[in-house]
Amino acid sequence: MREWIDAATALVVLSNLRLLGTSRLLACVRIVAVQGILLALLPLLSHAGDLTLRVALQATASMITKGIVFPWLLTRAVRGADVRRELDPIVGYTPSLLIGGALLGVALWLGWRLPLPGSTGSQFLIAVSLYTIMVGLFMIVARRMAITQVLGYLVMENGIYTFGLAFAEKEPLLVEMGILLDVFVAVFVMGIMIYNINREFDHIDTDRLSELKG
Numbered sequence: 001m002r003e004w005i006d007a008a009t010a011l012v013v014l015s016n017l018r019l020l021g022t023s024r025l026l027a028c029v030r031i032v033a034v035q036g037i038l039l040a041l042l043p044l045l046s047h048a049g050d051l052t053l054r055v056a057l058q059a060t061a062s063m064i065t066k067g068i069v070f071p072w073l074l075t076r077a078v079r080g081a082d083v084r085r086e087l088d089p090i091v092g093y094t095p096s097l098l099i100g101g102a103l104l105g106v107a108l109w110l111g112w113r114l115p116l117p118g119s120t121g122s123q124f125l126i127a128v129s130l131y132t133i134m135v136g137l138f139m140i141v142a143r144r145m146a147i148t149q150v151l152g153y154l155v156m157e158n159g160i161y162t163f164g165l166a167f168a169e170k171e172p173l174l175v176e177m178g179i180l181l182d183v184f185v186a187v188f189v190m191g192i193m194i195y196n197i198n199r200e201f202d203h204i205d206t207d208r209l210s211e212l213k214g
Helices: 002-022 024-044 053-081 093-111 123-142 146-163 173-201 207-212
Strands: none
Touching: 002 024, 002 123, 002 146, 024 053, 024 146, 053 146, 093 123, 093 146, 123 146
C-alpha cells in the first residue's frame, strides 16, 4: 500500500501547484475538494490490513466535509458573489508557480530531516504535509479575494491533517472531530461574510476594505 499512499500524496502536490496557477474560482474549489478526498483516503490506505472503526469514521467524516460540504458551501458563495476569476492577485500566477516550486524544495528538505514517531507515515508524507501548509499560507497572503483566502485556509488545514496522519495511532478521534467542527464553522461563517461583503460593496476584494473610513 505504500505505493498507493505515495501516489495519493503526489497528486496532492500536483493539486497544490494547480491551485497556485489558476485564476478560476470554481476550478479552485473543485481542486480543493479533490484534495480533501485524496487526503481522506490516506488513513484507509495506511490501515488497509488492520482497519478499525475509528479510522473508518475519521476517513468518512473527512471525505464528507472536505469533499462535499465545504465545496458545496464555497460553490454557493462563488455563484452568489457572481465572480468567476481572480484577475489581479497580489502575487501573479506565474511567480506563484515559481514560489510554489521553491516551497516544494524547502518542504522536501525539511521532510527528510524530521524524525517520525511511528511507522504509519513516510518522509514523503511529512514533506507533502509541510508543503500543503506552506501553500495554504501563501494563498492567504498572496490573493486578494476573500474566497481564495478561504480556500487557502482549507488547504492549510489539509496540510495539518496530513501531518497528523504520521501520528495516527496516538491521535484521538474526539480531537480529529473537533478540528473538523472548527473548520466547518469557520468555512460556514466565512461563506456568510463573503455573501454579505459582495451584497454591500459589489465585490469581494479584501484590499478595498481598507478604503472604508469611519
